Amino acid sequence: MGNDRFMDKQAVQSLIEEIRRLAQRPMRFMEVCGTHTMSIFRHGIRTLLPKEIELVSGPGCPVCVTPVGQIDQMINLSLIPGVAVATFGDMLRVPGSKGSLAEARARGGQVEVVYSPVDALMLAKDQPNGTICFLGIGFETTTPSVAATILQARENRIRNFCVYSTHKLMPPALDALMAEPDLDIDGLLCPGHVSTIIGTQAYGPISEKYGLPCVVAGFEPLDILLGVYMLVRQVVDGRCQVENAYERAVSAQGNERARRVTEAVFEPVGSRWRGLGFIDASGLALREEFGELDARCRFELKEIDIPDPKGCRCSRIIKGIETPGACPLFSNVCTPLHPVGPCMVSSEGTCAAYYKYGGILEEKIR
Amino acid sequence: MKDDRVLLDHGSGGLATKRLIEEFFLSRLANDYLSRLEDSAVVPVQEGRLAFTTDSYVVDPIFFPGGDIGSLAVHGTINDLAMQGAAPMALSMGLILEEGLMFSELERVAESISQACIEAGVAIAAADTKVVPLGKGDKIFINTSGIGRVPKGLYLGAHRARPGDVVIVSGFVGDHGAAILTARSNLSFGTEIKSDSAPLHALVSAVLERCPSDKIRLFRDPTRGGLATVLNEIAMSSNVCIEIDQDAVPIRQEVSGVCELLGLDPLYLANEGKCVVVVEEDHSQLVMDALSGLALGRHAAVIGCVKELGGVGRPVVTMNTSIGGRRIISMLSGEPLPRIC
Ligand code: SF4
Numbered sequence: 279m280g281n282d283r284f285m286d287k288q289a290v291q292s293l294i295e296e297i298r299r300l301a302q303r304p305m306r307f308m309e310v311c312g313t314h315t316m317s318i319f320r321h322g323i324r325t326l327l328p329k330e331i332e333l334v335s336g337p338g339c340p341v342c343v344t345p346v347g348q349i350d351q352m353i354n355l356s357l358i359p360g361v362a363v364a365t366f367g368d369m370l371r372v373p374g375s376k377g378s379l380a381e382a383r384a385r386g387g388q389v390e391v392v393y394s395p396v397d398a399l400m401l402a403k404d405q406p407n408g409t410i411c412f413l414g415i416g417f418e419t420t421t422p423s424v425a426a427t428i429l430q431a432r433e434n435r436i437r438n439f440c441v442y443s444t445h446k447l448m449p450p451a452l453d454a455l456m457a458e459p460d461l462d463i464d465g466l467l468c469p470g471h472v473s474t475i476i477g478t479q480a481y482g483p484i485s486e487k488y489g490l491p492c493v494v495a496g497f498e499p500l501d502i503l504l505g506v507y508m509l510v511r512q513v514v515d516g517r518c519q520v521e522n523a524y525e526r527a528v529s530a531q532g533n534e535r536a537r538r539v540t541e542a543v544f545e546p547v548g549s550r551w552r553g554l555g556f557i558d559a560s561g562l563a564l565r566e567e568f569g570e571l572d573a574r575c576r577f578e579l580k581e582i583d584i585p586d587p588k589g590c591r592c593s594r595i596i597k598g599i600e601t602p603g604a605c606p607l608f609s610n611v612c613t614p615l616h617p618v619g620p621c622m623v624s625s626e627g628t629c630a631a632y633y634k635y636g637g638i639l640e641e642k643i644r
Numbered sequence: 645m646k647d648d649r650v651l652l653d654h655g656s657g658g659l660a661t662k663r664l665i666e667e668f669f670l671s672r673l674a675n676d677y678l679s680r681l682e683d684s685a686v687v688p689v690q691e692g693r694l695a696f697t698t699d700s701y702v703v704d705p706i707f708f709p710g711g712d713i714g715s716l717a718v719h720g721t722i723n724d725l726a727m728q729g730a731a732p733m734a735l736s737m738g739l740i741l742e743e744g745l746m747f748s749e750l751e752r753v754a755e756s757i758s759q760a761c762i763e764a765g766v767a768i769a770a771a772d773t774k775v776v777p778l779g780k781g782d783k784i785f786i787n788t789s790g791i792g793r794v795p796k797g798l799y800l801g802a803h804r805a806r807p808g809d810v811v812i813v814s815g816f817v818g819d820h821g822a823a824i825l826t827a828r829s830n831l832s833f834g835t836e837i838k839s840d841s842a843p844l845h846a847l848v849s850a851v852l853e854r855c856p857s858d859k860i861r862l863f864r865d866p867t868r869g870g871l872a873t874v875l876n877e878i879a880m881s882s883n884v885c886i887e888i889d890q891d892a893v894p895i896r897q898e899v900s901g902v903c904e905l906l907g908l909d910p911l912y913l914a915n916e917g918k919c920v921v922v923v924e925e926d927h928s929q930l931v932m933d934a935l936s937g938l939a940l941g942r943h944a945a946v947i948g949c950v951k952e953l954g955g956v957g958r959p960v961v962t963m964n965t966s967i968g969g970r971r972i973i974s975m976l977s978g979e980p981l982p983r984i985c
Contacts, residue, residue, distance in 0.1 A: 287966065287967055287968055290967040290968060291968065319971060320909075320965075320971065321965045321966070321967050321969050321971070322963075322964075322965040322967075322969025322970045322971040323967075323969055324969075325969045325970045325971070326967070326968060326969045499967045499969075500967075614976070625907050633974070634974060634976070635971050635972060635974065636960065636971070636972025636973075636974045639956050639960065639972055640970075640971070640972065642954075642955035642956045642957075643954070643955060643956065643960070643962050643970050643971075643972060644970070
């Protein structure tokens, strides 16, 4: 099952032993990315680590950091006559201030689930009488394919297609997060897939500015443990560098071609993050020359600012300051069937991970 | 046949209904009970106790690799009986057809129902057909009920698991769910995954023949919600913990591949031809022997054991992961795949 090469029990054991030997004092590391969070739970990695090492989950799930106002905006788009929004399935059940896209669909909103931005473009081709608005969401990894689709739409003069971009950039958010006074962490486990695009170089400034060890890691158990081991090593040695535990996929420079495609279509703009608030140059908007393909221009959308749902601690959970167990709504009011906040719906949300894998009980089955 | 679709008329109760029933069903399913066309079938009672169950089938798509809604409706209800150790005696079947259903599709389903009944040696003793207007159903819905005879002195149930017992699964898990998922998503993954839909009463009776029945605690078929859900139900009913080993759970490579791709967990995918057996430890080998001699049990495996309530203080299912970690296998509240059966 799975990929045995990366599951090699023996290799895992020896890494764990090394970590155990080195970790003589408590250390807190943040796994930035939701895919890491899921994998850590799925393989029971925390139950293997010594008590000294705490892994906290960070803001690395694009759905979770999308503010309520933008979700409302997506719902409004789906209710415009003649417009259908095309989205990844993950967004469907994320609650806005007045329900979710799924509920909007039940009320007559036009919502199509697609697996890629190109699928959305195909829909537009197939349905020339309506407008397809693709909900662009995600970090550096997903943006290039959306940018490429936008270029394709322009080239093929597909006029009934547009994109509502809530795309975000990881490094500025990490910078803002590290500046949080409540945050107390000893190192960052940086996301493998985002790093294939931005390269390890992207973490240099943050590591330097905050004196923070950073290690880029892949998603198999061994990758993650190697990442943790390298973080522990840095802490013990008193170093703070950017290191790469995922050399088979990530380079220092990243994928310049993909970045160029993104840059051709998008430009950095200030953006609002759930939990982190407004961060300069942390989002991506379509460049002016693509105005026709930009849902914001086409429908003259204004930003809506709406507070997070009452009682939901997502904003603190995204920052790794609290774990879902601290939320009074967790698992009684807020469940994957009736999510209150995005962290419970998104397949990579921290609350969803805790719910699915019994995270708050993990301590007791070590 | 000159009209090639089901019309509302076919549900009127008149001549068209009669023709539909005769043409599609009586010709294939004829047996002493059904052919009399009485208002109800009269089944002779034997001594002992009766198991009685019902289930509705709304699977989408109605045809999928490894089966279809017809065979599924027969197997599913037989299996519900079999899990109580009951020998199926008779089934009833209610069909709800949507106006516009192709006759060719109805024929395929009827043929498949008939095949499934013949193979399982079970008769449909009572049946009914209704037609609903276009858009008020989805092609075809089937309800089946079944009665079965429970052997004297046999008491099985999810509440009977005890610490020390062994947990066995009768074969690869997740096949049905993965088959439906791939059929529905139009994704192709190279190898076709087939549903495991199959009747389990022969398998259950083979196990009961081999192993003293008082040593067997329960059979349970992990349909909707999959293995994870069934194990949680057993743990809760019996007020115990269950511990399984990830490496011991038989999962086809194709199935884990699909799950990996779609972010699903095979432990939560439905099965339609598998059962979980909980048995007293000393007799687990007998159960394994019985299972491995059968085509349907060839890939059976001991996947874990029953434990006392542990540190969590309430019934939980835990899994020792391949890399030596532990995690909780929780009961999922969300339905990852609607209309899988
Ligand atoms: S449990 Fe629900 S309400 Fe609480 S923080 Fe998580 S998503 Fe928000």
